[in-house]
Amino acid sequence: MSAPASTGRAGLNDGLLHTSVWTDELVASSGLPVIDMPFVTVGGGLGSFVMVDYLRIAGVPAGHMRTLTVLDHPWQNYEYLLSASQVTREKRIRSDSSSCLDNIWGFPGYAVRESFGARSVPGFIAPLWNVLTENVLCDYWTPKSGQVFRSMQREADRIGYWGTLDMGRAHITRRRHGGGYFTVLTRPDGNDVIYRSSFVHLAVGYPGLAYLPDLVEYRNRYGDSHRVVNAYEPHEHVYEELNRRGGTVIVRGAGIVASQVLDRLISDRDRLGTDVSIVHLFRTFVEGAHGPSRFLRRRGEHGWAYQGFNWPKSTWGGQDRNRVLRAEGEAREKWLRTLGGTTTPRRKRWQRMLERGRRQGFYRMYVGEVQEVVPGPVGAVVTRLKPGTAGAAPVQLESNFVIDATGLEADIAEHTLLADLLQHSGAERNLLGRLDVDPQFEVRGTRAEPGRLYAVGAATLGGYLAGVDTFLGLQIAALEVCDDLARQGFCRFIGVRRSISQWWKWALARTP
Amino acid sequence: MTSTYFGRVQTRLFTVFTIGLLWTLVLTPFLSLPAGEKYKVTLTTLGWVALLGVVVWEPIWHLLQQFRWEKDWPAMYLLLQAVPEAVLVRVVLDRTLTTAAPVGTGTFALHFATTWLAIYFFVQGPMRVPFLRWRFRGGRIL
Ligand SMILES: Cc1cc2nc3c(=O)[nH]c(=O)nc-3n(C[C@H](O)[C@H](O)[C@H](O)COP(=O)(O)OP(=O)(O)OC[C@H]3O[C@@H](n4cnc5c(N)ncnc54)[C@H](O)[C@@H]3O)c2cc1C
Numbered sequence: 001m002s003a004p005a006s007t008g009r010a011g012l013n014d015g016l017l018h019t020s021v022w023t024d025e026l027v028a029s030s031g032l033p034v035i036d037m038p039f040v041t042v043g044g045g046l047g048s049f050v051m052v053d054y055l056r057i058a059g060v061p062a063g064h065m066r067t068l069t070v071l072d073h074p075w076q077n078y079e080y081l082l083s084a085s086q087v088t089r090e091k092r093i094r095s096d097s098s099s100c101l102d103n104i105w106g107f108p109g110y111a112v113r114e115s116f117g118a119r120s121v122p123g124f125i126a127p128l129w130n131v132l133t134e135n136v137l138c139d140y141w142t143p144k145s146g147q148v149f150r151s152m153q154r155e156a157d158r159i160g161y162w163g164t165l166d167m168g169r170a171h172i173t174r175r176r177h178g179g180g181y182f183t184v185l186t187r188p189d190g191n192d193v194i195y196r197s198s199f200v201h202l203a204v205g206y207p208g209l210a211y212l213p214d215l216v217e218y219r220n221r222y223g224d225s226h227r228v229v230n231a232y233e234p235h236e237h238v239y240e241e242l243n244r245r246g247g248t249v250i251v252r253g254a255g256i257v258a259s260q261v262l263d264r265l266i267s268d269r270d271r272l273g274t275d276v277s278i279v280h281l282f283r284t285f286v287e288g289a290h291g292p293s294r295f296l297r298r299r300g301e302h303g304w305a306y307q308g309f310n311w312p313k314s315t316w317g318g319q320d321r322n323r324v325l326r327a328e329g330e331a332r333e334k335w336l337r338t339l340g341g342t343t344t345p346r347r348k349r350w351q352r353m354l355e356r357g358r359r360q361g362f363y364r365m366y367v368g369e370v371q372e373v374v375p376g377p378v379g380a381v382v383t384r385l386k387p388g389t390a391g392a393a394p395v396q397l398e399s400n401f402v403i404d405a406t407g408l409e410a411d412i413a414e415h416t417l418l419a420d421l422l423q424h425s426g427a428e429r430n431l432l433g434r435l436d437v438d439p440q441f442e443v444r445g446t447r448a449e450p451g452r453l454y455a456v457g458a459a460t461l462g463g464y465l466a467g468v469d470t471f472l473g474l475q476i477a478a479l480e481v482c483d484d485l486a487r488q489g490f491c492r493f494i495g496v497r498r499s500i501s502q503w504w505k506w507a508l509a510r511t512p
Numbered sequence: 513m514t515s516t517y518f519g520r521v522q523t524r525l526f527t528v529f530t531i532g533l534l535w536t537l538v539l540t541p542f543l544s545l546p547a548g549e550k551y552k553v554t555l556t557t558l559g560w561v562a563l564l565g566v567v568v569w570e571p572i573w574h575l576l577q578q579f580r581w582e583k584d585w586p587a588m589y590l591l592l593q594a595v596p597e598a599v600l601v602r603v604v605l606d607r608t609l610t611t612a613a614p615v616g617t618g619t620f621a622l623h624f625a626t627t628w629l630a631i632y633f634f635v636q637g638p639m640r641v642p643f644l645r646w647r648f649r650g651g652r653i654l
Contacts, residue, residue, distance in 0.1 A: 107637035108637060132587055132588060133587075133588050135582070136589070298581045307581070313514050314582060314584055317514055322516060494644055500641055
C-alpha cells in the first residue's frame with residue numbers, strides 16, 4: 001500500500017512546526033511560496049475524485065480547486081490493490097450497478113451500460129436479467145473493474161479533473177489564525193509549497209497496511225518475507241512457485257480477498273494439474289446464519305459469513321443507514337459491530353470450487369488462534385495454533401507459504417498528516433479509534449471559521465455512515481460535504497433543476 | 513431498493529400521481545371501456561393503487577423486509593408484488609364502482625400492468641435524476 005514513507009517537511013522551520021495555529025506572518029517568515037486556493041483535497045484517489053466531481057456539478061470552476069496527490073490518475077492506488085488481490089480488469093469487483101463513480105446519479109447504472117455495449121444477444125440480456133433477479137435468484141450483479149476505470153477516465157476528462165492536480169505529498173494541515181487552513185505540500189522535486197484555503201478535504205485512503213502480529217513477529221525475527229506474504233501486496237512468486245513445484249499453502253482470513261486468493265489457487269491447480277493443497281485457517285468459524293435476533297440474521301456456512309457487499313445494502317440509504325445515523329457513542333459502535341465484520345459474497349463459482357476442494361481433500365479448514373509462526377524444514381514454515389485446552393499439544397501446520405488475507409488496517413496515527421491533525425489541530429478519535437467526524441464529514445474540533453476541514457474514507461470509520469470506505473460511501477460523503485459547502489456559499493445547491501440539467505450535460509458529455 | 517416505511521409511502525404516492533397518472537391519461541382513450549366512463553374507471557383504479565398501497569400493502573411489504581438481513585427490497589419483488597396488489601384492487605373495484613357495462617379483466621390487467629411497469633422502470637433509475645438524494649434517504653423525497 002502506498003503509505004507515506006518520508007516525512008518531508010524540508011523547509012518548515014521550528015516556529016511553524018511547534019505552532020498549532022499559524023498566522024500569515026509566521027508563514028511568510030518561512031519564505032515558502034504560498035498559493036491561495038479556496039478548496040484543496042488531499043489524496044487524489046477515488047474519494048478526491050468524487051468530491052471534485054460533485055463540486056464541478058455544483059458549479060465550482062476547476063480553477064478554484066486543487067487535488068494534492070502522488071497519483072497520476074484517481075484509480076491508480078485502487079487498481080494496484082485490486083491487482084495484488086487477484087482482480088484484473090476483466091474481473092468483477094464488489095459493488096452494485098448503481099455505485100457509479102463516474103455518475104453521481106447512478107443512472108444509467110453499469111449493468112445497463114454493459115448491456116448496451118454488448119456485441120451479442122446473450123451479452124445484452126445477461127446483465128439485465130442479473131440485475132432484475134439479483135439477491136433473489138442469483139448473486140448481485142457487479143461491474144468489471146475495467147468498465148469502472150474507463151468510465152472514470154471519461155468523467156475526469158469531462159469535468160477537467162486533470163487540471164486540478166498538483167503533484168506531491170501533503171504532510172501537514174494546520175489551522176490559520178483568522179480562518180481557514182494552511183496545507184504544506186512537498187513537491188516531487190523536494191520543494192515545499194503552502195496552500196492557503198478556506199476548505200480542506202482529506203481523502204487519504206488507508207493509513208497503511210497492517211499485518212497479523214504473529215506474522216510481523218516471524219518476518220522481523222527470521223527476515224523472511226518470501227514465504228509469508230500479505231494478499232494486498234504483490235505476491236505473484238507464491239503462485240509461480242506453487243505452479244512449478246506444487247506444495248501446501250495456508251490462507252488466513254475469510255473476506256473477499258481470501259475468496260479471490262482461493263479462486264486463483266484452485267483455478268491454477270485445475271489448469272495445470274498441480275498437486276497444491278490448501279489449508280484455510282479461520283480465526284472464527286461461522287457455522288450458519290448468525291446475528292442477535294431473527295430480524296438481524298446474516299447468512300453463513302462453512303466458516304464464511306455471506307453478504308453481497310462490505311455492509312448490508314441498506315446502510316447506504318435505508319433502515320440501517322438511519323440506525324447508524326441516529327445512534328451516538330456506544331450505541332453506534334454496537335450497531336457498527338453488529339452490521340459489520342468480515343464477509344464475502346456467496347458467488348456460485350466459489351461455492352462450487354470449495355465444495356469440490358472439500359470433497360477431494362485438497363482444501364482443508366482449520367479453526368484456531370495462532371500462537372506463533374516459525375521456520376520449518378527447508379522451504380517450509382510452521383504455524384502453531386494455541387491449544388484448545390490447557391496442557392494439550394498445539395496443532396502444527398506446515399506449509400510452503402502463508403498468505404495473510406485478513407486485510408488489517410494500520411492505525412490512523414501512522415499517517416503523518418492525520419497524526420499531525422490529532423496533535424495540533426484539535427481532531428479526536430471516535431470509539432473505533434478513527435478520526436471523529438460529524439454527519440457532514442467535518443472533522444470535529446478542527447473548525448477555523450469560516451473554514452471547514454472535512455475527511456472521508458477509511459480514516460473515518462466509526463462515524464455516522466457505515467460504508468465510508470466504498471464507492472457509494474465516498475459519494476454519499478461527497479454529497480454531504482457538497483451540501484455543507486453550499487450552505488457556506490462556496491457552491492450551488494444541487495436541487496431538482498440543477499440535477500436534471502447537469503445530468504443532461506453528463507449524458508451529452510458536455511462540461512458541467 | 514432499500515426503503516424505509518416513509519420512503520415507501522412517499523415514493524408510491526409520488527410515482528402513482530406523476531408517472532402513473534401521465535400514463536393513465538395517455539392510455540385511457542384506447543381502452544375498451546364504457547364511453548363517457550373511461551376516465552372514471554382508470555382514475556379510480558389509480559386511486560385505489562395509491563390508497564390500498566399505503567394502508568394495506570406497504571405495511572406488509574415493510575414487515576416482510578424486516579426478515580431480510582440487508583433490509584432491502586430486490587427489484588424482482590417490486591415486480592412480483594404487483595400480482596396480489598392487482599387482485600385486491602380488482603376485487604375492490606368490482607364491489608364499489610358501478611359502470612354502464614362491466615370492466616373486462618383483460619382491460620383492467622392491461623391498464624394495471626402497463627402502469628405498474630412504467631412506474632417500475634422509473635424508480636429503477638430515472639427517478640434519481642431529479643431526486644439526487646432520494647436513494648440515500650430510504651426513498652424519501654421530502
Ligand atoms: C482490494 C480492494 C478492493 C475494493 N473493492 C471495492 C469495491 O469493489 N467496491 C467498493 O465500493 N469499494 C471497494 N474497495 C474500497 C474502496 O472503495 C477503495 O479502497 C477506494 O480506493 C477508497 O478510496 P480512497 O479515496 O479513500 O483511497 P485511495 O483511492 O487509496 O486514494 C487515497 C490516496 O491518497 C494518497 N495519499 C495518502 N496520503 C497522502 C498525502 N499525505 N499526500 C498526498 N497523497 C496522499 C495515497 O497515495 C492514496 O493513493 C476496495 C478496497 C480494496 C483494498
